[in-house]
Amino acid sequence: MKTNNSPSLIGQISSVHGSSLGVELNPNVRSGVVIIEGRAHRLGQVGSFVRIPQGYNDLYGIVSEASEAGEKSKDLSDKRMIKVELVGEAVGIDFQRGINQFPSINDDVHLVTETDLKKIYGFSGEDYVTIGRLSSSDSVKAGINLDSLVNKHSAILGSTGSGKSTGVVSLIRSIVGCDEGKVLRPSSRIIIFDLHGEYSAAFSDVANVYSVNPSGQEKNLYVPYWCISPDSLIDFLCGKNEQLKIKFIDCMVDLKRQYASENFPEIDSIKVTPYSPIPFDLKKVWYKLYYDDSVTWSDADRTIPAIESDGSVDDLLPPRFSPPSPGNAPPNKGGAGAFKRNLEAMRSKLVDGQYAFFLDPGPWSIGGNGSTDRRLENLIFDWVGDDFPVTILDISGMPSSRLDLILGSMLDVLFEAAIWGRFLPYGMKEIPLLLVMEEAHRYLSNDMNGVAKDMVRRIAKEGRKFGVGLMMISQRPSEIDDTILSQCGTFFALRINNASDRSKIKSAMSDGLSGMIDFLPILRTGEAFITGEATKIPMRCRFSLPPEGRYPDSKDPSVSESWSGNYKESSFKGLVINWHNQDARFDPGNN
Known part of the structure; x- marks a missing residue:
């Protein structure tokens, strides 16, 4: 020695x-x-x-x-x-x-x-952001490279109770540069898809909040049906029926072209396709399809419909026709009635209030004047162009059956905006966009196929070229699609107890230090092991705590205090009313 x-x-x-x-x-x-x-x-x-x-x-x-x-x-x-x-x-x-x-x-x-x-x-320059302190030395700042974090995607992974939500708040506030009421990066563009409604309070000073069930200062969240993929829309409304889909699309394109010719003189209506984000009246599509499916004719040439009642487009009342006679006597059979069940399913969704933010999108609906009050560019501006650097899209309480379509549709709108604006000075290529995907395992699992997963996969592979970055947050990394997780260049691994989750992180890491993942179960709350493109070398650090009053609404209930209190009889009437109204924050009064 x-x-x-x-x-x-x-x-x-x-x-x-x-x-x-x-x-x-x-x-x-x-x-x-x-x-x-x-x-x-x-x-x-x-x-x-x-x-x-x-x-x-x-x-x-x-x-x-x-x-x-x-x-x-x-x-x-x-x-x-x-x-x-x-x-x-x-x-x-x-x-x-x-x-x-x-x-x-x-x-x-x-x-x-x-x-x-x-x-x-040590780090310096605007491309580095201080996010906390090294666990081994409180005097040394922990910093990450902002360019690499956004351009090459990231994942924040940790078990329930590891401080994940608080860490997300701290990280995003650090990125935006919130400092004593000032915003150091006022042109930041960050969208948080909030599945639990827990981030509004944490970002109320720097964010616009849009919610399906708004309260307080929150704004109505609308996702116009006419700007999403027609295939997804038809499957959602009518189920999978190829013949009906063809008729639906033909009718939809006719209405889109008509709308374009009347409202968009700058658009060549011949170039309008089913995928063009142009408004059309969904009720008219339903009425036209129902009419063609049930019509009977008073003459052999089928020029005079044997109609008994016109019904109503606006009220979604179907037309009624005289039943066909046997043999060749009029009324003659016209529509086959093959799509009645599908069209009834479509009607039930159109009248269901829980889908109003999507199928009856407020100022983006076609009014009596034949046009919408607001256009697609206004929707994009609301989400990424306002003077607040953070936008929270609160879709809390939405079941998975609707979550996939709505989330995928919003991602579709944003990514298409990035693609078609890549050469413009206000496009995402010039002013990048970071998409923060909460509860990623709910819609990005290996055994799930849907619109949201397809869009996230596409953004993960191509987003860097158009100025769109992903930040995925999950408590179950083992359930996230391998292709998507492999595209993440930076990992923030908080305390993870499950061995399969740790194994998933270990296999996705590019560093030769994957063996260090084995100490994740002993990390303290709010402490993370960070590795990847955004940091010079792997580091163990503690996130800076958000300022008072800027914590996420994810605090655990006090079980001992609650259970030790005196018994109080409860009525669950209000709960059921909220359930019926699909609004957890509705106050029905004394219940």
């Missing part, structure tokens, strides 16, 4: 396997604690750094394992070993990821001091 009087020396390299090093700790550091620069440092801690001098350069590595070799040394004590993964090197004061040379057997290994940590994690 070499002798060296440096107080930071902890051992020598005993083996080199690529970027992995075996290090034998010196007998004089058996206590596991060294005092350097007035601070106590514990040795061999998984996740801590070591420094390996190489002339003018210093190599740096992270301790990934600690063990006893089992072989007795001269003083009859077991050899203590640590495994180190090389991560980068410093030339002077400049640290860079990767190494130019490998160390040799018996090279000295030193403990990393606070001065070294500041060299490793």
Whole structure:
């Protein structure tokens, strides 16, 4: 064993396997604690750094394992070993990821001091954002590269109770640059798809909130049916019926072309397709399809319908015809009645109030004047063009059957806007957009196929080219589609207890330090292991706490306090009324 009087020396390299090093700790550091620069440092801690001098350069590595070799040394004590993964090197004061040379057997290994940590994690410039402090040293700021975070996607993963929601709030407020009432990045474009209604309070000072069931300062969330994929719309309204779909699309295109010719003189109506985001009256489509499906004729030439009642387009009342006579006598049969069940299903959704934000989209509905009060550009402006940097789309309480279509439709609108505006000064290519996807496992699982998953897959693969980034948040990474998770360049892994979830993160990580994922179960609340494109090297840090009053509405109920109180008889009438109205915040009065 070499002798060296440096107080930071902890051992020598005993083996080199690529970027992995075996290090034998010196007998004089058996206590596991060294005092350097007035601070106590514990040795061999998984996740801590070591420094390996190489002339003018210093190599740096992270301790990934600690063990006893089992072989007795001269003083009859077991050899203590640590495994180190090389991560980068410093030339002077400049640290860079990767190494130019490998160390040799018996090279000295030193403990990393606070001065070294500041060299490793030092950052400057507008492209870096401070998000917290290193777990190993509170005096060292933890920063991430904003460009890499947005352009190359990210995932925030952690079990329930790990501080995930609070971490998301802290991270996004740091990105926006909320500082004592000021916003340092006022042109930020961040959309949060809030599935539990927990983020409104946390961002009320910097966000517009749109909700299906608005209250207080929240605004109505509308997703116009005419700007989403016609295939998804028809499947949702009528079920899967190819013959009906063809008739539906023909009728829809005719109405879109008519609307374009009357309201959009700048559009060549011949170029209008089923996928053109142009308004049309869905009730007229239903009426036309119902008419053609049930019509009978008073003459053999089928020019005079045997109609008994016209019904009503606006009130969704179907037309009534005289029943066909047997043989060749009039009235003659016209429509086959093959789609009656499908059209009744469509009508039931059109009259169902819980779908009003989608099928009766307020100012985006066609009114009595034959046009809408607001246009598609107004919808996009509401979501990404307002002076608030954050937009929260609150779709809490929505069941999975509707969630997939609505979420996928909103993503479709936003991504199409990014594609068609990529050469414009206000497009997402010039002012990027970050989409924050809460509860990602609900609609991105391996065994699920839907509009939302298709759109997220597309954005994950192509979003960078058009200025759209993803941030996925989940408590069950093992359920997220492999293709989507593999596209995430940065991982924020909080406490995760489930072995299969940890295994999923480990397999998706590109760093050779995937073995460090095994210590995720012992992370403290609000603490994360961060690795990937947005950080120079993997780091363990604690998120900065949001300011008072800016926490998400995800606090656990106080079970002991609640259950210890006096019994109070409860009436569940209000609950049932809320259930019927599909509004958890509705107050029916004294119930």
